[in-house]
Amino acid sequence: xxxxxxxxxxxxxxxxxxxxxxxxxxxxxxxxxxxxxxxxxxxxxxxxxxxxxxxxxxxxxxxxxxxxxxxxxxxxxxxxxxxxxxxxxxxxxxxxxxxxxxxxxxxxxxxxxxxxxxxxxxxxxxxxxxxxxxxxxxxxxxxxxxxxxxxxxxxxxxxxxxxxxxxxxxxxxxxxxxxxxxxxxxxxxxxxxxxxxxxxxxxxxxxxxxxxxxxxxxxxxxxxxxxxxxxxxxxxxxxxxxxxxxxxxxxxxxxxxxxxxxxxxxxxxxxxxxxxxxxxxxxxxxxxxxxxxxxxxxxxxxxxxxxxxxxxxxxxxxxxxxxxxxxxxxxxxxxxxxxxxxxxxxxxxxxxxxxxxxxxxxxxxxxxxxxxxxxxxxxxxxxxxxxxxxxxxxxxxxxxxxxxxxxxxxxxxxxxxxxxxxxxxxxxxxxxxxxxxxxxxxxxxxxxxxxxxxxxxxxxxxxxxxxxxxx
Numbered sequence: 001x002x003x004x005x006x007x008x009x010x011x012x013x014x015x016x017x018x019x020x021x022x023x024x025x026x027x028x029x030x031x032x033x034x035x036x037x038x039x040x041x042x043x044x045x046x047x048x049x050x051x052x053x054x055x056x057x058x059x060x061x062x063x064x065x066x067x068x069x070x071x072x073x074x075x076x077x078x079x080x081x082x083x084x085x086x087x088x089x090x091x092x093x094x095x096x097x098x099x100x101x102x103x104x105x106x107x108x109x110x111x112x113x114x115x116x117x118x119x120x121x122x123x124x125x126x127x128x129x130x131x132x133x134x135x136x137x138x139x140x141x142x143x144x145x146x147x148x149x150x151x152x153x154x155x156x157x158x159x160x161x162x163x164x165x166x167x168x169x170x171x172x173x174x175x176x177x178x179x180x181x182x183x184x185x186x187x188x189x190x191x192x193x194x195x196x197x198x199x200x201x202x203x204x205x206x207x208x209x210x211x212x213x214x215x216x217x218x219x220x221x222x223x224x225x226x227x228x229x230x231x232x233x234x235x236x237x238x239x240x241x242x243x244x245x246x247x248x249x250x251x252x253x254x255x256x257x258x259x260x261x262x263x264x265x266x267x268x269x270x271x272x273x274x275x276x277x278x279x280x281x282x283x284x285x286x287x288x289x290x291x292x293x294x295x296x297x298x299x300x301x302x303x304x305x306x307x308x309x310x311x312x313x314x315x316x317x318x319x320x321x322x323x324x325x326x327x328x329x330x331x332x333x334x335x336x337x338x339x340x341x342x343x344x345x346x347x348x349x350x351x352x353x354x355x356x357x358x359x360x361x362x363x364x365x366x367x368x369x370x371x372x373x374x375x376x377x378x379x380x381x382x383x384x385x386x387x388x389x390x391x392x393x394x395x396x397x398x399x400x401x402x403x404x405x406x407x408x409x410x411x412x413x414x415x416x417x418x419x420x421x422x423x424x425x426x427x428x429x430x431x432x433x434x435x436x437x438x439x440x441x442x443x444x445x446x447x448x449x450x451x452x453x454x455x456x457x458x459x460x461x462x463x464x465x466x467x468x469x470x471x
Contacts, residue, residue, distance in 0.1 A: 003044055004182040004205075006037065009173050013045045016171055017052070017141050021109045025135030025169050027128070029161065031148040032175035035206025035290055038145040041175065042113055045143075052109040052141070059119040060249055061289060063331075064362055066324035066346070067123045067355035070114045071095055078102050092123050092353045096130045103140050110140045116289070117146045118157055121355040125160045132167040148174065156357075177203030187212055206288050213275060227294040230274055237262065238270045245277065246295035247307050247332070249325075251285045259314045260307070308332035323349060324358070327365060336373035340366045340383075347386055356393045363387035381410035385423060388430065397434045404430055421448035422457040425464050432468055439468045 003010075009030075016026040030038050046054055055077045057070025066072075075086040082098040090098070103110035114120075114128065131142055151158050164170045178186070183201070184194035186208050201207035210226035231242060244261045245252045257263055271277060276291050277284050286292040299307070312329040320326060323346035330338035347362035363386045370380055384407035391400035404427045411420040428441035442465040449458040 002186070003037070003040055004185060005178055006041055006044070006175070009041055009175060010044060010048065012171070012173055013041070013143075014048060017045075017049055017109065017111070020135075020139055020141040023106060023137060023139055025138040025140040025142070026171055027132040027135055027142045027144065027164065027167065027169045029164065029170065029172045030143060030145045030175065031172070033149040033177075033204065034147050035204045035288060036175045036177065037205045038175060039115065039288075040205070041173075042115075042143055042145065046111070049109070049111065052111045054111045054113070055103075056113045056115070058115040058251065059117055059121075059124060060325075061116070061119050062249075062324065062328045064324060064328070064346070064358055064365065065119050065121045065124075066322055067121045067350045067353040067358055068092065068095065068127065069121070070117075070124055071099060071127055074099065074112060089349075089352075092126070096127055099127075100131065100134060100138075104138055106139050108139065111143065112140065113143045113145075115145045117144050118151070120157065121350070121358045122156065123350075123353045123355040125156060126354070129160060129163055132164050132169055135169040136167075178205055178208065179203065183208055206290060210291070224290075224294040224297075227276065227291045228298055230276060231295060231298075234274060235267070235270060237264075237267045238274075241267055241271055242274075242276065242295055243299050243303070244307050244311075245284050246286070246292045247299060247304055248311050250289055250292055251280070251283045254282050254284065256311070256314055256318065257284060259318070260310045305333055309335065312338060324362065327362060331365060331369070336369040339369040340373045340375060340379070343369075344383065344386075347390075351386070351390060356390050360387060360390035360394060360396075363390060377410045377414040378416065381407045381414060381416075381419065381423075384410060385426070388426065392430060392433070397430060400430050401427070401434060417448055418452055418455070418457055421445050421452070421461065424448060425457070425461045428464055428468065432471075439465060442468050 013028065016028055020026050030041065032038055055074040057073035059065055060069055072086050075082045080102055082095070082102040085094055085098045103112060114124070117124065117128065128142075128144060135142060146157060165172070180195065180198045180203070183198040183203055186205070187194045187197050197208060197211060201211065210230070214226040214229040231239060234242060241257065241261050241263055245257060248256065272279055275287065276295075277286050308329045312326065312333050312335065315326060315329065323342040327339055327342035327346050330342055343362045343366035347359045347366065350356070350359035350362060363383055367380075367383050367387065370383060384403045388400045388403035388407060391397075391403060404423060408420065408423045408427060411423055422445070424441050424445035428439065428445060431438070431441055442461065445461040446458070446465055449455070449461050452458070
């Protein structure tokens with residue numbers, strides 16, 4: 001499909017690239033509704049800037065995104081110290097500075113792409129803020145795409161966009177739907193009536209393209225029927241690969257896909273010829289998330305669970321260390337022990353990277369499956385304690401109090417007096433922040449811990465009680 005009515009946007013990107021090449025780095029926010037052509041615009045920009053060094057990262061549409069996913073994608077492409085830091089489990093401040101150093105060569109224009117930031121975790125949004133404040137003297141063009149439709153006033157991305165707008169390096173490109181004239185050009189040679197097509201698709205390039213390609217009679221209000229019509233023409237073997245890819249993610253490593261489902265060359269050729277997916281640097285990538293979601297939604301529950309189980313087993317055999325990704329597939333595969341194991345590890349990693357929303361979501365995911373995984377009292381207590389800590393950091397004090405009380409009950413069942421006392425101390429701090437002025441929990445913490453003798457937990461209990469008495 002041709003790129004129409006994007007001349008202004010491509011010219012703006014070329015100008016920003018020229019400024020960045022001169023050492024005045026730019027952060028460009030490319031917004032628009034789903035299917036409006038944000039990725040197509042950046043792909044055209046890449047073709048227009050062949051001398052630049054391009055690095056692509058993307059936020060995944062998982063129920064709970066992996067913290068700093070785009071940074072780790074970029075690290076795999078750039079290598080060097082940044083890749084070493086990411087593999088060593090470095091903290092986020094080190095990772096942020098490592099990325100800035102890796103793209104700081106004044107003799108090379110580095111273009112770093114972060115796609116679909118509407119799915120970003122807290123740490124990724126902070127990374128964009130960090131880079132936005134430091135790019136104005138670097139030969140770096142940072143391109144960030146996001147969906148502007150459906151953003152609530154309190155959405156973290158909307159807050160981040162407000163922060164970024166004030167940065168010296170920040171620029172913005174908002175892509176509008178196509179005009180009736182452009183839709184007429186795209187529909188040339190198609191049986192679809194151009195005026196009707198424009199009215200029902202709203203000028204959305206993806207919807208228009210899918211309807212034209214599918215050749216289905218009538219025009220659906222969304223692209224779902226058009227996508228499924230094209231998928232229905234695939235052979236059973238190609239459809240099996242497509243379904244597996246859709247359930248695995250928007251981008252699937254060839255090594256993973258080939259280990260889960262047979263992928264002979266004729267099948268892959270047929271799949272790529274369908275234009276639903278493209279081959280991109282040893283990965284199969286859906287041209288648009290809308291297409292992936294349409295295919296994913298058409299897979300039966302029974303088949304879906306089996307595919308997720310195979311993906312989970314394959315990732316485990318390949319030594320995947322992305323616990324957020326593993327937890328996602330474990331939940332979809334209905335594997336409680338795997339969910340608890342990977343969601344707990346993902347929660348701790350997210351907390352370490354200061355992605356507290358994601359950490360809390362992973363703790364909640366682990367707790368949903370803990371009973372079916374026959375988790376013991378100590379494991380449950382650890383999970384509730386972790387959730388309480390993250391909820392407190394998110395200013396969700398009622399949730400923090402309830403989780404802490406559950407942790408306290410589980411430590412008592414486990415018979416661990418030390419952890420019981422320490423949890424009482426935590427509960428006293430939460431209660432205090434909820435404006436419950438009594439010091440009962442802090443006094444109870446001291447009473448439980450004093451018979452156990454001196455220790456860090458007792459010292460914290462004394463300090464907490466003293467602080468509350470003073471106040």
